[in-house]
Amino acid sequence: MTVKKFHLEHICRVEGHGNLLVEIDGNKSKNVEMQIVEGTRFFEGFAVGRKYDEAINIMSRICAICSTSHQLSAVEALERSVSIVPSDQVHEFRVLLDHGENLQSHILHVGMLALPDFLGYDGVIQMVPKYPNEVKLILRMKRIANDLQALIGGREIHPVNIRPGGFGNYPTTRQLEEMKDKLVEFKKGTQTIADLYATLDIPQFKNKTEQLAVYDGKTYPFIRGDIKSLLSGKITPPEDYKKDFIKEEVKPYSTAKFSTINDGEIYYVSPLARVNINSKFLTDDAKALIKQFGMKLPDFNPFNNNLARVIELMHCADEAIEILDKYIMKPPKEDNKNFRIKAGTGTIATEAPRGLLNHSYDVNKEGIIQRVDVITPTAHNTNKIEDDVVKFTPKLTDMKDDEIELFFNMLVRSYDPCISCSTHAITIDLRRTK
Amino acid sequence: MAKPQIGIVGFTGCAGCQLSLLDLEDELLDLLNLVDIIDFRMAMTGNKEGPYDILFVEGSIVNDKQEEEIKELRKKATVLVAMGSCACFGGVQAMRNYRDDKKIREAAYGKEGAKNFPVFQVKPINKVVDVDHYLLECPVNKYEFLDFVKYVLIGGTPKLPNLPVCHQCKALENRCIFLEDNIICMGPVIQAGCGALCPSHGMPCDGCRGSTLEAAYQQQVDLMIKKGASVQDVSRFVLKYNGEDPQVKDFLLKAWQEQDKNLQYGEEEEK
Numbered sequence: 136m137t138v139k140k141f142h143l144e145h146i147c148r149v150e151g152h153g154n155l156l157v158e159i160d161g162n163k164s165k166n167v168e169m170q171i172v173e174g175t176r177f178f179e180g181f182a183v184g185r186k187y188d189e190a191i192n193i194m195s196r197i198c199a200i201c202s203t204s205h206q207l208s209a210v211e212a213l214e215r216s217v218s219i220v221p222s223d224q225v226h227e228f229r230v231l232l233d234h235g236e237n238l239q240s241h242i243l244h245v246g247m248l249a250l251p252d253f254l255g256y257d258g259v260i261q262m263v264p265k266y267p268n269e270v271k272l273i274l275r276m277k278r279i280a281n282d283l284q285a286l287i288g289g290r291e292i293h294p295v296n297i298r299p300g301g302f303g304n305y306p307t308t309r310q311l312e313e314m315k316d317k318l319v320e321f322k323k324g325t326q327t328i329a330d331l332y333a334t335l336d337i338p339q340f341k342n343k344t345e346q347l348a349v350y351d352g353k354t355y356p357f358i359r360g361d362i363k364s365l366l367s368g369k370i371t372p373p374e375d376y377k378k379d380f381i382k383e384e385v386k387p388y389s390t391a392k393f394s395t396i397n398d399g400e401i402y403y404v405s406p407l408a409r410v411n412i413n414s415k416f417l418t419d420d421a422k423a424l425i426k427q428f429g430m431k432l433p434d435f436n437p438f439n440n441n442l443a444r445v446i447e448l449m450h451c452a453d454e455a456i457e458i459l460d461k462y463i464m465k466p467p468k469e470d471n472k473n474f475r476i477k478a479g480t481g482t483i484a485t486e487a488p489r490g491l492l493n494h495s496y497d498v499n500k501e502g503i504i505q506r507v508d509v510i511t512p513t514a515h516n517t518n519k520i521e522d523d524v525v526k527f528t529p530k531l532t533d534m535k536d537d538e539i540e541l542f543f544n545m546l547v548r549s550y551d552p553c554i555s556c557s558t559h560a561i562t563i564d565l566r567r568t569k
Numbered sequence: 570m571a572k573p574q575i576g577i578v579g580f581t582g583c584a585g586c587q588l589s590l591l592d593l594e595d596e597l598l599d600l601l602n603l604v605d606i607i608d609f610r611m612a613m614t615g616n617k618e619g620p621y622d623i624l625f626v627e628g629s630i631v632n633d634k635q636e637e638e639i640k641e642l643r644k645k646a647t648v649l650v651a652m653g654s655c656a657c658f659g660g661v662q663a664m665r666n667y668r669d670d671k672k673i674r675e676a677a678y679g680k681e682g683a684k685n686f687p688v689f690q691v692k693p694i695n696k697v698v699d700v701d702h703y704l705l706e707c708p709v710n711k712y713e714f715l716d717f718v719k720y721v722l723i724g725g726t727p728k729l730p731n732l733p734v735c736h737q738c739k740a741l742e743n744r745c746i747f748l749e750d751n752i753i754c755m756g757p758v759i760q761a762g763c764g765a766l767c768p769s770h771g772m773p774c775d776g777c778r779g780s781t782l783e784a785a786y787q788q789q790v791d792l793m794i795k796k797g798a799s800v801q802d803v804s805r806f807v808l809k810y811n812g813e814d815p816q817v818k819d820f821l822l823k824a825w826q827e828q829d830k831n832l833q834y835g836e837e838e839e840k
Contacts, residue, residue: 152579175631176581176662176691185805192775193809196661199585199708243591247612258613260601271598278594289770291592292585292708296770303770544614553584 138165141540143547155547156388157524159539164528167521169547171391171513179507187213187476187502188299194494195293197509198553200243202293203236203284204487207358208494214299215481216498219474224467225301226358228287231458232294233357234451235283238321239291240488241406241444241451242280244551245328246273249441252545253335269331276324279317283455286314301470308466315459318452322420325448329424332445338542341435342526344401344519346408349486355409355416355450357486363412364402365433373484376493381510393518394510403519404490404512405550406443407434421450437523437549444551476502487512489551513552520550573622573721576608578642580628580635580694582660585708586653587611587627593711600715603722619645623721627709629655629662630692643698650717651694654707654810658779661707663691663812667821693813702727706763707777707810713762731782733757734774738765746773751796753806758784776809780816790824 141157152173158166178197182190194209195202207229214221221229247259250273256262263270281291286306288294296303306314343366349356350363350370362371362380371380383392396402410417411433414425424446425432430439482495490512497506523546531539579587591612593600608616624646630636643649654660694700704713720727734756738745746768747754754773756765760781767774780786790803798806804821811817 173581177665178661181662181664181668186802189805189809193661196583196585196707199583199588202583202585247591251613257615258609260606260609260613261615263598263601274594274597277592281592281594289772290766292588295767295772295775298772303767303772 139536141536141543143540143543153547153552155520155524155543157528157543159528162529162532164525167524168386168388169517169520169524171389171517173390175390179509182507183504185504187217187496187498187504190496190504190507191297191299192293192295194509197511199292200240200553201236201487201489201492201512203232203288204485204492205494206288206294206297207233208483208485208487208492209496210297210299211358211485212481212483212494212496213498213504215483216479216496217299217476217481217502218479219300219476221300222470224462225470227458227461228302228305228467229297229358231455232284232287232297234455235280235287237357237447237451237488238280238455239277239284240551241448242273242276242328244488245332245441245444245448246277248551249545249548252541252548253337272324272327276321276328279321282317283314286310300472300474305467308463311459311463315456315463318456318459322449322452322456325445325452328448329427329445332442333427337436337441338438338545339436340438340523340527340530342437342519342523343435344403344522345396346411346433347396347402347404347491347515348409348412349484349491350412353416355413355454360484362484362491364396365408365412373493374480374482374495376482376484376495376510377508381493381515383510383514389517391514391517394515395518401518401522402515403437403550404515405437405440406447406488406490407437407440408490409486410434410443410446417446417450418453420453421446424449437546440549440551476500489513489553491515511553513550516550516552520547520552572603572605574607574620575604576619576621576624576642576646577606577611578608578624578626579611580626580639580656581631581662581691582628582653582655583708584611584627586625586656589708589711590625590714593715596715600718604718618642621646623648623650623718625650625652625704625714626656626694627652629659630694630697631662632689636692636697639694639697648701648721649694649698650702650704651700652704652714653709654705654777654779656694657703657705657814658811658817659691659693659813661810663693664808666690666812667808691812696813703729705729705760705778710762730761732761733781733784734759734761734763734765734768734778737761737763738768738774741765741769743768746771747792747796753793753796753798753802755789755806757792758786758789776806776811779811779814784816786816786820 139159143155154170156168157164182193191206191209195206197205251258259270284291289296346365347362349360351360381394381396383394386393414432428442478500480497485492492512493510495508496504498504577587610616630639651657717727738756746752752773755776756774758780759774759776760778793803807817808821
C-alpha cells in the first residue's frame, strides 16, 4: 500500500498561518496534524502588570476579526475582577456592538471566504466578472455591519469606545435611526444570501461529538451565561471552566494548545453549536431559515456551520433592530463614571463569532493585573479538526487527489479558524516563576 | 501603463491590517480596476509569490524562519511598505522585548519545552530589511493605504504630515481631556492622521501611530506627572504599541536606567 501525503501549507482564506498534514495509508489516515504555525506573541505574559482599564485595548489585539469579542470579554471579566457593575443600558449597547461584529464576521465568512469554494473560484475577487450583483450585495452588507461596529465602538476593528462601566460616548437618536434603516436593508440581503446557500451542494459528513456554547435559559446569549454541553446537558458556570472540565495540552508541531473536556473527550465550539443548543431562543425569521435549509437539529455536520452563520445573520440583525428601536424611543443616558475598585478574580464565558471564548483575570487592589488566562475558539477546536479528518478520510477513497485537497481545505475553513487568536492560547502563569 | 502587481502578506500580528483592506467595501471594486492583487492569502487561493511592484507587509518578525522569508520577499519587491504598528514599530508584542523573555517561555513550557520556542526579539520589518514606506495606526488606516496607492498610480511620493494628534483634536473642537479632566493622553507626542479618533470619543490617545518627528517626550512625561501619573503609569503609557519606535526606545531605556539599574532590555544574541 502506498502512503499518500497531503500537506496543505499556509491554508488560504483563513485569518493567520496554519498548515494541515494528512498521511493516508490505503483508505485510512495514518498521521494527522493541524499545525498552527503563527509566531507566538504571549499576550498572557505581557498583559500582566498592566492596569485593568488599559488591558481592554491590549487584549483586543489578539485577533482582528474578533477584536470586539475580545474587548467585550476583557471588559466584562475585568469589571467582575474589580467589582464594577455596569448598567442594563451598557449591557444592551454591548450586545448591539457584539452583533455588529457577528454580522461583519459572518458575512465576511459566508460571502467572501466560503462561497468561492462552493462556486468554484479562487476568491471573491475572481467572482466579480460572473457574479457582480452578489459581490456588490456582500460588500454592501459588510459595510452595514461595519457601520454598526463603528457607530457603537468607534471603529470597525479594535473599537476605541469601550471602557469599564460603559462607553466613551453614545450615538445620537438620528444616528440610531439611520442605523436601523440600514439593518432593515441588511435583513433583506440576508434572505438573498440564504436563498443562495439553500441551493448549494454542501458536503454531507457527520461527526457526532460534544459541543459547547454559552447558555442562559432565556435568550440566545453571546456575552453572559454559563457553558452548556449539548450531549450531556451539563451546565458549567464560567468560573469553573478549568475545574475538572477543560484541559489544555501542548503538541510540539503547533504553537496553539489542544484542549479536551472531562479527561480526554473531544468537543467543539462554533455557530452550529450555538444553534444546536439555543435554537429555541432564535427570532422567528431566523427559525424560518432552519426550516428553509431543511436542517434537523442537533446537526453534526461541520460544513453546516455556514448555514448556522446565515441563521445567525438573521437573528443578530433582528435583535440589533430591537435594541435600536428601544433607544430611539428613549435616548441613552450618561454612564456613571465614578466607582471604587476592589481586588478580585473575574472569569467569563462569551461567544466570539466562531465560538466559545474564555477570559479570566486576577487583579490586585491597585487595579494591576496579576494573572491572565484566555482560551480562544480555535484553540477549543484544534482537536476536533484532526478528529474530523481521521473520521472522514475512509469516505474519500473515490476522490481524486486535488478533490481531497479541496475537501480538507473546506473542512478547515468551515471552522472559520482565526489562527492569530489561537496561538497566544498558551498559558503563561507568571506566578510560577518564583 | 500596466496595472501594478500588488502583494499583501502578513507576519505575526492580529491580521487586522489585512482585514482593514477588506473593509474598504465601497472602494474595493474600483481599486481592483486599477491594480492587480496577485498575492493575498487571507482573501484568496491561487496566489503568486511575486514579482511585486508593491508589497504590503503586515505584522512583526518573531522567529528565524520569518526573518528568512521576509528577506526572500524583499528581493521580489520593487517597493516594500510596512503596514500597521506591528510592522512599523513591533506592535503590542514588542513590550516583551523589555522583559526577561526566557523566563516567560520557561514558565509556560518548562525548561525542556521552552527549547521548542527559542528566544527571539520581536522585530519590526525595518530591523530585517529596508522599508520604503510606512503606513501607520493599529490597525492600519485604510484611507492612508488608499492615498498611498493613489500617489503611486499618479507617480508621486506620499508624505506624512508631521503633526501631533492634538492638532487634529483641536481642529475638531474636542474638549481637552488631558488638561481639563486630568486623563493621561498621549496626543501631544503621537503622529496625527487618525482624525483624533480616541479623544473624539472621550477616550485618551493610546499612542498607536508612533511618535511625531522630534517628539518632546520629556515635556510630555513632566505633564503626565503633573497630572498625577506615577513613574509606573508613565512607562505603561509610553510603552504600548511602539516598543521598537526608536524615540520611545531611547527615551524609555535612558529613563529606566536612571530609575532602576536592574531593568534590562531583552538580550538579542540568545537563540
